[in-house]
Amino acid sequence: MMSNHGKRLTQGQFSFLPDLSDAQITAQIKYALKNGWAVNVEYTDDPHPRNTYWEMYGMPMFDLKDPAGILMEINACRKTFPGQYIRVTAFDATRGWETPRMSFIVNRPEHEPGFGLVRQEVGGRNIRYTVRSYAADRPEGERY
Amino acid sequence: MEDSARIDLRSILREANVQDVFDQLDRDLVGLAPVKRRIREIAAFLVVSRARSQIGLEAEPPSLHMCFTGNPGTGKTTVALRMADILHRLGYVRTGHLVSVTRDDLVGQYIGHTAPKTKEILKKAMGGVLFIDEAYYLHRPENERDYGQEAIEILLQVMENHRDDLVVILAGYKDRMDTFFGSNPGLSSRIAHHIDFPDYSPEELLAIAQKMLEPMNYCLDEGAGTALREYIERRIHQPNFSNARSVRNALDRARLRQANRLFEAALGNGGDTAVETLRTLTEGDIRASRVFLDNPPQKAPVEARTPASTR
Numbered sequence: 001m002m003s004n005h006g007k008r009l010t011q012g013q014f015s016f017l018p019d020l021s022d023a024q025i026t027a028q029i030k031y032a033l034k035n036g037w038a039v040n041v042e043y044t045d046d047p048h049p050r051n052t053y054w055e056m057y058g059m060p061m062f063d064l065k066d067p068a069g070i071l072m073e074i075n076a077c078r079k080t081f082p083g084q085y086i087r088v089t090a091f092d093a094t095r096g097w098e099t100p101r102m103s104f105i106v107n108r109p110e111h112e113p114g115f116g117l118v119r120q121e122v123g124g125r126n127i128r129y130t131v132r133s134y135a136a137d138r139p140e141g142e143r144y
Numbered sequence: 145m146e147d148s149a150r151i152d153l154r155s156i157l158r159e160a161n162v163q164d165v166f167d168q169l170d171r172d173l174v175g176l177a178p179v180k181r182r183i184r185e186i187a188a189f190l191v192v193s194r195a196r197s198q199i200g201l202e203a204e205p206p207s208l209h210m211c212f213t214g215n216p217g218t219g220k221t222t223v224a225l226r227m228a229d230i231l232h233r234l235g236y237v238r239t240g241h242l243v244s245v246t247r248d249d250l251v252g253q254y255i256g257h258t259a260p261k262t263k264e265i266l267k268k269a270m271g272g273v274l275f276i277d278e279a280y281y282l283h284r285p286e287n288e289r290d291y292g293q294e295a296i297e298i299l300l301q302v303m304e305n306h307r308d309d310l311v312v313i314l315a316g317y318k319d320r321m322d323t324f325f326g327s328n329p330g331l332s333s334r335i336a337h338h339i340d341f342p343d344y345s346p347e348e349l350l351a352i353a354q355k356m357l358e359p360m361n362y363c364l365d366e367g368a369g370t371a372l373r374e375y376i377e378r379r380i381h382q383p384n385f386s387n388a389r390s391v392r393n394a395l396d397r398a399r400l401r402q403a404n405r406l407f408e409a410a411l412g413n414g415g416d417t418a419v420e421t422l423r424t425l426t427e428g429d430i431r432a433s434r435v436f437l438d439n440p441p442q443k444a445p446v447e448a449r450t451p452a453s454t455r
Contacts, residue, residue, distance in 0.1 A: 058260065058263075059260060059264065061264075061267055063268055064267055064268055064270070065239045065241050065268070065270070065271050065272060066238055066239055066270040066271025066272065066309070067271075068238075068270040068271060068306065068309040068310075069266065069267025069268070069270040069309075070267070072267065072270075072306070073267070
């Protein structure tokens, strides 16, 4: 089994597909805005699957009518953090949902080493598993 | 493309349904002939450049940023709203919504506050029209560390780089706008269309008053019509006159007086009121205004603050 399929991080929507073009990203954001979801841009260099909370780039964007403003923000984030993971999430504030309804990666580092599985033997020949990112050995900001 | 090839301008115009907006403009807005002419010119220009781009003659989208100058109450905001609609129908903005802001919405309170604030507004306006009312307040020449300059710079950058994403309309008084452009040549050169809104004549104001009363289901009786005309003629020469807005305020106060009059009458005769009297503003309702005083106070603001003081 290969844990790093295609040498690519697979998290969120469309992550098994080739990278989305700007036009495709715009179309997705348009769908989110049509549903009245608040879109924001997040980035991280620690893509561990349990790292739910990425850093938010700028402020969350409420009451937008058009995807152009968000694409502007995505491009600004790409320029600031070219070698990090950037994702776009769309938050649905409707009562009962109150959760991100969409989340997809729009930028990834050039080289993605993936994750290693650490097996720890504990009492009674039990095994505990840990997933760790190869890149996370280095300090923050120097990982990719 | 051969030179003999023909393109049907009228079909573009028809597709965009612009004629509807023109008719509506003519119907709903009294006067403003030069403004309407300019809007038609701009629309014609857009239709032609659309046709040109269809046959590959034009690459650059035209610059559509505008500046509306005129005295208060001359309909700048209303026209901006229509403009957003026209541009949307012609396909030059994607959603056709209008975001109306003033200095407070763009300029921050402290260092580093302005850029995110301005950008947030710009992002909200993308796909539509950004209307900046009293834009000259962005520039404060007496304070060179004023954050307004930062807002102007961000605005300029977006106006230039996102020309097909949003249209910026600046609005304000003519003379102050001229000074503003004088000190910000970069801004002036990026605005292609300067539209000047003339003041209304008394006849036009009277027509506006009628148009305002119609949807509210009020009508003026014969005496009230003449009284209102007289009111407008007097009001024009008084300070703080703001065209249609003054007329609206006068009507609002007349409605208040009418309500008061009917109420007192109802108390007297046991509450029996005809439907027609509920609809009608009488001469007395209008003539009670302070504008009709023979020697109005010269210094005090004529625009009354509370209805009680107009009595």
